Amino acid sequence: MKKNISNQRFGRLVAVYPIDKTYQNKTIWHCVCDCGNEIDVVISYLTSGDTKSCGCLKQEIDQSNLRAKYDSKRVDGIATQLFSDKPRKDSSTGYRGVCKYYTRTSKQERYRAWITIKGKRYFKSGFLTAEDAYYNGRKELEKLYLPK
Numbered sequence: 300m301k302k303n304i305s306n307q308r309f310g311r312l313v314a315v316y317p318i319d320k321t322y323q324n325k326t327i328w329h330c331v332c333d334c335g336n337e338i339d340v341v342i343s344y345l346t347s348g349d350t351k352s353c354g355c356l357k358q359e360i361d362q363s364n365l366r367a368k369y370d371s372k373r374v375d376g377i378a379t380q381l382f383s384d385k386p387r388k389d390s391s392t393g394y395r396g397v398c399k400y401y402t403r404t405s406k407q408e409r410y411r412a413w414i415t416i417k418g419k420r421y422f423k424s425g426f427l428t429a430e431d432a433y434y435n436g437r438k439e440l441e442k443l444y445l446p447k
């Protein structure tokens with residue numbers, strides 16, 4: 300006797316109809332996945348919960364694992380592997396992680412390098428030029444604090 304699982308849902312799959320072929324005497328069902336794919340699955344894989352999607356589910360899990368890995372390496376909102384020796388010309392000073400400030404008493408122009416690691420900010424101050432702050436400040440901070 301064939302078990303009728305027509306229209307039953309198994310994870311993302313909905314069994315539609317049994318196909319003519321069998322596998323080890325078990326019925327193979329034609330299923331439609333939520334993503335739109337259609338696959339044939341041996342009934343026991345469905346009822347046991349081994350097969351819950353056309354494969355898209357596993358793919359998504361793999362991808363989110365990858366993303367989590369990527370996120371853990373993020374510094375200043377960009378991934379560390381994207382760091383290069385070339386300064387990024389996207390800040391007001393022309394150097395990423397460098398800002399201008401004025402000394403409190405004599406109001407002299409100085410540059411401060413900073414870096415944010417896991418929400419914590421580190422500084423190196425007192426540079427006379429933005430370039431100096433970048434190469435001797437920011438790069439030093441990267442060396443010190445970037446996760447290896």
Ligand SMILES: [Zn+2]
Pocket residue numbers: 311332333334335336352353354355356
């Ligand atoms: Zn799918």
